Amino acid sequence: MALGAAFSARYRGTGQVAVCFFSEGASNQGVLYECLNMARLWTMPLIYVCENNRYAATTPAKKSVCTEDIAPRAAAFGLPWAIADGNDVLDVHAKTAEAVFRARSGGGATFIECKTYRVEPHCGIIPDGRGKDEINAWKSGNRDPILQFERVLLETMVLTREAVAGIHDEVERELGDAIEFARSSPFPKMEALENGVA
Ligand SMILES: Cc1ncc(C[n+]2csc(CCOP(=O)(O)OP(=O)(O)O)c2C)c(N)n1
Numbered sequence: 001m002a003l004g005a006a007f008s009a010r011y012r013g014t015g016q017v018a019v020c021f022f023s024e025g026a027s028n029q030g031v032l033y034e035c036l037n038m039a040r041l042w043t044m045p046l047i048y049v050c051e052n053n054r055y056a057a058t059t060p061a062k063k064s065v066c067t068e069d070i071a072p073r074a075a076a077f078g079l080p081w082a083i084a085d086g087n088d089v090l091d092v093h094a095k096t097a098e099a100v101f102r103a104r105s106g107g108g109a110t111f112i113e114c115k116t117y118r119v120e121p122h123c124g125i126i127p128d129g130r131g132k133d134e135i136n137a138w139k140s141g142n143r144d145p146i147l148q149f150e151r152v153l154l155e156t157m158v159l160t161r162e163a164v165a166g167i168h169d170e171v172e173r174e175l176g177d178a179i180e181f182a183r184s185s186p187f188p189k190m191e192a193l194e195n196g197v198a
């Protein structure tokens with residue numbers, strides 16, 4: 001789908017860049033490599049973002065991915081690639097900006113692997129055999145991307161503590177309003193099932 005979106009953007013000359021997100025489990029699917037081939041062949045304005053969160057649903061990457069790093073596979077298709085600390089907002093931003101610039105200036109697709117960790121289950125109902133210590137280590141403020149970025153903004157005096165507290169309040173309010181809106185909304189009618197599906 002991202003390849004098609006990128007093709008459409010280039011065809012229409014909109015300057016848009018398609019961004020495709022998937023995780024390390026999906027990176028083992030053959031279709032990804034068919035798409036990397038076409039992305040390079042047709043110099044698509046496209047960014048592949050592999051969120052390597054170390055689990056495919058409940059399967060640990062160690063049992064399903066043959067190498068520690070996934071991004072270097074893109075080199076086999078002649079595509080530039082980068083590895084980012086997926087929990088570091090500034091690192092992800094820097095690597096993405098470079099890829100966007102490349103795509104917009106006709107340099108084609110880039111593969112970015114973001115090393116991270118999924119602290120929640122793949123979806124609520126799947127039982128999860130992970131140890132609490134492993135999850136808690138990643139949940140801590142040292143690794144949490146929001147708290148990590150917040151620290152940078154405080155240390156560099158971009159934001160004051162009061163401003164940070166204000167943002168937290170605003171987000172809490174926005175989320176609360178969204179939950180309230182969802183709970184108080186009527187269920188959609190069956191006829192709406194196919195809306196927007198070609
Ligand atoms: C083509 C296909 N094969 C299998 C599945 C079943 N499936 C759903 S989620 C999942 C694991 C995906 O792992 P990953 O890409 O690491 O995503 P994450 O669990 O990190 O969100 C699988 C195998 C699927 N949805 N589609």
Ligand SMILES: [Mg+2]
Nearest residue numbers: 023024055056
């Ligand atoms: Mg995963």
